[in-house]
Structure formats: C-alpha cells, structure tokens
Amino acid sequence: MRILGLTLAALLLGAAGPPGAASCTGCHAAGAGIGVLQGRPADDIAAQMEAFRSGARPATLMNRIVRGFSPDEVRALAAWFAAS
Amino acid sequence: MTPRRALLAGALATPFLGRAGRALGVARVVVVGGGYGGATCARALRQAGVDVTLVEAETAYLSCPFSNPVVAGLRDMEQQRFGYDHVIAAGVRLVHARATGVDATARMVQVEGAALPYDRLVLSPGVEMRLDPQPGALPGYGADMAERFPHAWKAGPQTLLLRRQLEAMPDGGTVAMSVPANPYRCPPGPYERASLIAHYLKTHKPRSKLIVLDAKDAFSKQKLFQAAWAKLYPNTLEWVGLSNGGRVTGIDPDGTLQTEFGAHPADVVNPIPPQRAGAIAQAAGVSDRTGWCPVDPVTFESRLVPGIHVIGDAAVMGAMPKSAFAAGAQAKVCADAIAALLAGQAPEVPRLINTCYSLVAPGYGISVAGVYRPVNGQLTDIEGAGGTSPLDAPPGVRAQEAAYAEDWYRTATTEAFGEPGAAGVDGRR
Numbered sequence: 078m079r080i081l082g083l084t085l086a087a088l089l090l091g092a093a094g095p096p097g098a099a100s101c102t103g104c105h106a107a108g109a110g111i112g113v114l115q116g117r118p119a120d121d122i123a124a125q126m127e128a129f130r131s132g133a134r135p136a137t138l139m140n141r142i143v144r145g146f147s148p149d150e151v152r153a154l155a156a157w158f159a160a161s
Numbered sequence: 162m163t164p165r166r167a168l169l170a171g172a173l174a175t176p177f178l179g180r181a182g183r184a185l186g187v188a189r190v191v192v193v194g195g196g197y198g199g200a201t202c203a204r205a206l207r208q209a210g211v212d213v214t215l216v217e218a219e220t221a222y223l224s225c226p227f228s229n230p231v232v233a234g235l236r237d238m239e240q241q242r243f244g245y246d247h248v249i250a251a252g253v254r255l256v257h258a259r260a261t262g263v264d265a266t267a268r269m270v271q272v273e274g275a276a277l278p279y280d281r282l283v284l285s286p287g288v289e290m291r292l293d294p295q296p297g298a299l300p301g302y303g304a305d306m307a308e309r310f311p312h313a314w315k316a317g318p319q320t321l322l323l324r325r326q327l328e329a330m331p332d333g334g335t336v337a338m339s340v341p342a343n344p345y346r347c348p349p350g351p352y353e354r355a356s357l358i359a360h361y362l363k364t365h366k367p368r369s370k371l372i373v374l375d376a377k378d379a380f381s382k383q384k385l386f387q388a389a390w391a392k393l394y395p396n397t398l399e400w401v402g403l404s405n406g407g408r409v410t411g412i413d414p415d416g417t418l419q420t421e422f423g424a425h426p427a428d429v430v431n432p433i434p435p436q437r438a439g440a441i442a443q444a445a446g447v448s449d450r451t452g453w454c455p456v457d458p459v460t461f462e463s464r465l466v467p468g469i470h471v472i473g474d475a476a477v478m479g480a481m482p483k484s485a486f487a488a489g490a491q492a493k494v495c496a497d498a499i500a501a502l503l504a505g506q507a508p509e510v511p512r513l514i515n516t517c518y519s520l521v522a523p524g525y526g527i528s529v530a531g532v533y534r535p536v537n538g539q540l541t542d543i544e545g546a547g548g549t550s551p552l553d554a555p556p557g558v559r560a561q562e563a564a565y566a567e568d569w570y571r572t573a574t575t576e577a578f579g580e581p582g583a584a585g586v587d588g589r590r
Contacts, residue, residue, distance in 0.1 A: 100512070111572065
C-alpha cells in the first residue's frame with residue numbers, strides 16, 4: 078500500500094518533480110561522484126534524509142539542507158526520484 | 162533523458178494549445194547567455210519538449226567557479242573551458258552572435274544581423290563590471306586601467322594576467338585586493354581568492370604580504386575564513402574591513418588604492434569592481450535603477466517587462482545569493498515554469514537550494530547553504546535550514562568538503578554543458 082501510494086504520488090507530480098527536486102540534481106545528477114538519487118528506493122532516500130535531520134548519520138551539508146523540507150516533502154521527493 | 166521524462170516530453174510535444182494559443186511543440190523560447198544559468202535552462206527546456214534557441218557570442222564558456230585556483234597557479238585555464246557541442250547534440254539550436262536588443266512588444270531579440278522571434282525569452286547575461294566613467298564605478302578604474310590591474314572577476318585573459326603578475330612579483334612584495342559592497346557575483350569569492358593568493362605567497366614567496374581592503378564589515382562564511390586565515394596565513398594575509406578604513410574610494414594611475422584612511426601602494430593590484438546585470442538586461446529594460454533585474458520568484462519573469470525571464474547573477478528576487486549553483490537551480494525552475502505557462506498550466510511554487518563551497522587552501526573546503534521559498538513575492542530563507550560549515554570541524558571534514566566542491570563542479574558543468582569539467586586542484590604546485 079505504502080509503495081503504491083508513493084508511486085502514485087510520483088506520477089501525479091509530473092516531469093518537473095516536487096518542489097526542490099531541481100535543486101537536488103545540482104549535485105546529485107546522473108554520473109555524480111557525490112551519489113545519484115534517481116532510481117534509488119524511495120524508503121531508502123527518505124530514511125537517509127531523516128537520519129541527516131536527527132544527526133544519526135553524520136553529514137557535512139545535508140543536515141543543513143534537510144531542515145528546509147518537512148518529512149512529507151522529503152517523502153514526496155524520495156518517491157519522485159525513485160520513480161525517475 | 163529518463164524514460165519518464167521522454168514520455169512526458171513526447172506527450173507535451175503533441176499539439177495541444179497553450180495559453181498563448183500556440184502549441185507547446187512549436188512555441189519558441191530564446192535563451193540569451195550560455196553560462197551556468199543559460200546553458201542549463203536551454204537543456205532543461207529541451208528536455209521538457211520545448212523548441213529552444215540559445216544565443217551566445219562566444220564559442221566557448223570559461224567557468225568562474227574554480228578560476229581562483231587558476232589565479233593561484235593550482236590549476237590550468239584549459240580546465241575552465243567548455244564548448245557547446247553537447248548542448249547542440251541535446252537538440253538546442255545555437256546562434257553564435259551577440260544579442261544587442263529586445264523588442265518586447267513584437268517579441269523579437271535583435272542579434273548581429275538578424276532578429277529572432279520568441280514566445281518567451283530567458284536572459285541569463287551574468288554581470289557587467291561598472292568601469293569608470295559608469296555611475297557607481299570605482300573612480301579611476303576604467304577599461305584601460307583594468308588591462309593593467311586585472312579584476313579577473315570574469316574568467317578569461319584577466320585571470321591569467323593576474324596569475325602572471327603574481328608569478329612575476331619578487332619575494333617580499335605586496336599584493337592588494339579591493340572588495341566592493343554587496344551585491345556582486347559570488348559573495349564568498351573574494352575571500353576564497355584572498356585565501357588562495359595567500360597560499361601561493363606562503364608557498365612560493367614567503368616574505369610577501371596580501372592586504373584585502375573591503376567595503377564591508379561582514380561577509381559570507383566570515384568566521385570560517387578568518388579562523389582559517391589565523392591558522393594558515395597569520396603573517397601573510399591582512400583583511401581591513403569598512404570600519405577600519407577598508408573601503409577603497411579610488412585608484413591612482415600607478416595602481417595605488419586610496420581609502421579615506423590612507424594610500425595603499427602595491428606590486429600587484431586586484432580591484433574587484435562594483436557590478437550590475439549584463440548589458441543585454443540594460444538594453445531590454447529589465448534592470449532597474451540598482452542595475453539588477455527584479456523578477457517573480459515562481460517563474461523568474463521580469464517585474465518590468467512581461468514575457469522576459471531573468472535568471473542567475475543578473476536577477477534579484479530576495480535572499481538567494483549570486484552563485485553558479487543558484488543560477489543552475491533557477492534555470493531548471495524557470496524552464497519548468499515556462500513549460501507550464503506554454504501549456505496553459507499554473508507553475509508549481511518552487512523550493513530552491515543554494516550550496517556554495519570555497520577553498521581556503523588545497524584540500525580545505527568550507528560551505529554555506531540555504532533553502533528558499535517564495536514569501537510575499539521574494540525568495541526567503543527557510544528559518545532553521547542552511548548555514549555554514551561548523552567552526553570546529555576536524556581536518557577530515559574540511560578535506561571532504563573540498564572533495565564535494567569538486568563533485569559539485571563536475572555535476573554543474575554536466576548539467577550546463579553536457580560534459581563533466583575536470584575538477585582537480587593540485588596542492589603540490
């Protein structure tokens with residue numbers, strides 16, 4: 078159910094992706110050494126982002142970026158990247 | 162293009178009528194300026210199925226990001242160069258000509274010898290130096306003086322001239338930089354340059370000094386820069402802020418920088434001049450009295466002239482700084498908004514990120530980030546998000562941020578020019 082819901086959300090958001098997606102790919106694009114988001118499982122992306130937020134995963138920068146997005150917004154981004 | 166994007170692009174290219182009464186597949190978008198903003202925007206528009214023409218006077222682009230390491234001899238100028246072959250291969254029509262004017266009523270861009278019709282126009286002209294006798298210029302710093310005392314604030318011959326002057330300076334010499342008031346291209350850029358020049362002097366000419374005369378008391382990543390300077394360059398780099406007489410009020414024909422508190426003669430002089438939006442923005446009437454271009458934060462459409470969008474360093478829309486990262490992020494949001502407008506749809510309210518790395522030495526990187534959303538017509542910092550690298554980070558984190566700066570460069574150049582730039586900074590030089 079959860080995966081189905083995420084996929085539907087991704088389909089409804091269209092080519093441009095949810096707010097913020099265009100900035101994520103400023104670093105995380107295809108071929109990027111810093112890590113690619115496209116095609117990674119949505120739950121994995123969302124879990125990593127929440128780990129940056131809580132400090133459970135050490136970060137140089139992502140802990141500062143993730144605070145600009147609510148958990149719901151993070152899940153929408155994760156679903157879209159997973160489906161794109 | 163991902164399969165999903167291809168599918169949508171195909172769907173969008175089928176002729177259904179947009180708001181302007183024109184099918185999206187045949188709507189014409191012209192982008193002026195082939196830097197990080199314009200090249201990224203043109204490619205993103207093409208990916209969205211839009212017919213797009215890029216107007217760029219030069220046959221290659223020279224990147225400002227990573228040009229400070231070129232000044233300091235840590236990297237070669239050829240590594241800054243990007244052609245447009247991959248932009249053309251992506252389906253963008255390229256017109257190698259200078260755009261000289263815009264007729265916004267007839268929706269035509271004038272280029273040398275021709276006129277290009279558009280339904281929507283994107284200007285990404287970057288900055289123009291205000292040189293004497295332009296209003297707001299540093300008195301005495303005209304085009305002829307810039308040939309002798311390079312600003313090097315656009316990558317190109319000026320970058321190499323400044324490097325050669327540093328190389329020719331005898332040990333024990335003095336280098337002087339001047340930094341303008343806000344806003345200008347790349348807020349932390351002058352301090353990265355000061356750091357890397359100090360690194361060069363410390364390594365090759367250890368009895369030499371660098372003085373940085375600043376029209377401000379506060380600047381981007383200030384605590385991080387100053388902590389690094391105290392540790393790495395205590396006997397080399399002196400920064401003088403506004404309240405200690407740092408504001409430069411003029412330059413003499415011999416390059417001496419004048420302040421209200423005294424004269425600063427130097428062997429190598431690098432004045433960073435005040436700036437404004439690139440010439441085509443002035444010609445198109447999209448810049449205001451400040452010299453910059455106010456735009457809507459959702460579509461990046463000009464507040465002054467409908468149908469013209471402005472992105473990157475030339476545009477002002479709130480708190481987002483003038484950086485190549487910001488230009489790329491704005492380019493993609495603007496492209497998506499234009500695709501929506503041409504299809505008769507409302508553009509999404511965007512969220513934008515800026516990330517800006519600076520090198521204070523080879524292998525020592527620091528960063529500032531921000532997340533922005535439109536509030537009352539301006540892109541506004543989301544409270545609690547963003548900020549700078551920690552002041553007390555261990556060397557491993559600084560090294561990691563220097564490596565991430567290189568990763569960003571490879572990605573940003575791929576997004577703009579379709580090929581990853583070589584990012585190396587050679588600390589052994």
